[in-house]
Amino acid sequence: MHRKLGPAVVGLGLAALSVLGTGSAWSHGYTDAPISRQKLCANGTVTNCGDIQWEPQSVEGPKGFPTLGPSDGTLCAGGNSRFAQLDNPRGGTGWPTTKVTANQNYSFRWQFTASHATSDFKYYITKQGFDPSRPLTRSVLTLTPFLTVNYNGARPPATVTHQGTMPSRTGKHIILAVWSVADTGNAFYACSDVQF
Template sequence: MTSRRTAAAVTSTAVLALSWLAAGPAFAHGSMTDPVSRVAGCHAEGPEHPKSAACRAAVAAGGTQALYDWNGVNIANAAGRHREIIPDGELCSAGNEEFRGLDLARADWPATALKSGPRTFRYRGTAPHRGTFELYVTKDGYDPSKPLKWSDLEAEPFARVVDPGMANGDYVFTGTVPEKSGRHLIYSIWQRSDSPEAFYACSDVVFGKDTGGAAPAAPAPTSAPASTPSSAPAGTPGRAPAAGHAEHTGHPAAPASSAPAAPAAPAPQGAASGEELAETGGDAAVPYLVAGGAGVLAVGAAVLFVAGRRRHG
């Protein structure tokens, strides 16, 4: 009787584990990299010792983990309700306490020089999924020294694209930037179509010849940290991305570089032949999870077999 109960318990656990693995979320992560977002730029500067004053202030406010999780500024159940569920002053963090340092109102965030007119944009997709990208720019008179509010953004996105193609790990799409001058901010929303999950990013930009002393944009992140960092500010121990925040590319990450890679040719939008289109559902971790679940079931079956032999022996 004891053997049968043990076998039944193991089998039940195995079935539950495999069910969880099959139904578990496929994490889709990413952030704007051209123009570079605050979180991606600060990550590129180095989470433990960022170079710019704004990135150092962000770490002081929220810790280093936010920068290691640079591709995870998200809301799992957004379902297009962005303005309803993200409070004014918390747009850059998407209301996520971990990323509160990104909401700091200051005029010295590293910024990308930008011109009005047609432009190619790049959004690093570390776990590709279908969805819609929308880019908003701040209104004339935007004051970066004040907390960012929804009313600071233009009412309509200047760029909107559904299921853009990918090139070298980036979603690549085009948009026409409206006439602006001075320092502004581009707010990007990536709403998945295969899930209610959405991702958000704030990219600081400067229009015109006079960049106002803006620092050049940092190179886009290419991979997650390979190991746990050796030091971190007191009270915020640095570590590699937490579970669910690891980078999933589906292929080996490109080696890190101290300088931005040469821009790739813009990929055509839509599902043109030969392009690397964002995949729907799943990610690189799924085959390993399924294999692990199968292993658990195999162990359960073995226990049942042994228990049966003992009962009939």
């Protein structure tokens, strides 16, 4: 006995193929050194985080930062309104910080739930004197990355560490890490609060 599939079932099947066909459905990741806001939410260290507590690897948005990418004020959530809690500065003191030292050698680490062809990883930091009680914008970031790791289309392993030097800063700052995927129009974003 043969049954015809209804239009709704066919539509769902096509939608699933469309998501799988982008490639990004299988590629997700976040930084855990210095620990990112999304990982703090997933750990339960920070509460009232919304959906990101179950999906710390899913902060995906348009690539091309700083020229393109998420709009100002939505950088920590990758422009994804579903994860808007990551953009909330929580009064400038509500996000725990990782203690770092200016000019120290540091191991920046990403964790991946799945790998993807990668263009590069770039790390940006806020300027001295920025206001941590306001959402992150391009105007408060040094828009030249202090660390760039080119990947030339290779796929990273489940965990990858990048050696770099912390910039010269004092006080509280935000590091914005951007993982640009090579074969889609997207990148993954992670904000880490640090204290020099």
